[in-house]
Amino acid sequence: MSRHLLIVGGHGRIAQILTQQLLKKSWTITSLIRSQDQVPQINSLANASQGNLNVLVPNLEHVHDTSQARSILDEVKPDTVIWCAGAGGDKAYWIRE
Template sequence: MSRIIVFGGHGRIALLLAPLLVARGDEVTSVIRNPDHVEEVEQTGARALVADVETLDTAALSDIIRGHDAVVWSAGAGGGSAERTYAVDRDAAIRTMDAAGEADVARYVMVSWIGSKADHGVPEDDGFFAYADAKWAADEHLRGTALEGTILGPGTLTFDAPTGRIVLDPEGHGEVSRADVAAVIAEVVGNPSTIGRTIRFGNGPADAALPIADALHA
């Protein structure tokens, strides 16, 4: 049994992730900003914790994280202003990494995106630039810490039914269901072989996809 804290606990992926973790015996704390979402989050079997990561400093985040075995960052500003995107997707994410270090919680799983690279190619005048830039900065910060980090880069998210199968580093087949992303997180968080890796994936063509656990060990 592991104690896992999930930031962005009311997100669509997190709502699918929590029941997977709970079903295997893990204790899940889902961090949410809106108290109106407590009931829905707790229906997944997780414990809801209302806290605004955008405003909490590193010390306060460390208090929240302390006592857990792993951190999953699945939060995001969800578009909108570039200022808030940087505040959440970059700055708040980085504070949780620093806080995890202070709290002696080494395992950290970052849910990023498939194109998070230094040369992501998104022009500065594109509305998506702030997200691409913020995620890359957060990913790079994680790589520079002493945390046992894994960066997940799912492709374009869909509402398709889960397949239980993925392709790593897909070429032109980067779409992936949110349910399969949740299953990848669940597999990765307790899998030491994924520490230090950046894993880009999609559902891929059916004839190339492998069961999630097999693909991650390939």
């Protein structure tokens, strides 16, 4: 039976490497990403792999409470969750240079 992993922040470099490696081991991966524009790049990770790849695009900035987070988990039903989301995006104004 295939293991199912939810990667929160699936567009990041580490998340993409992890996705490729686990797909080769026949895992099912659900990649939660920020933007519809990122979907083609994430889907390209599944080429010639043995696992299954699903992509979700609910922006985490719109998840405001535990019930909204729980609804994502209830929809995906992962065995494991890995958080790869960073501090990027449009609200990175708090980073000082």
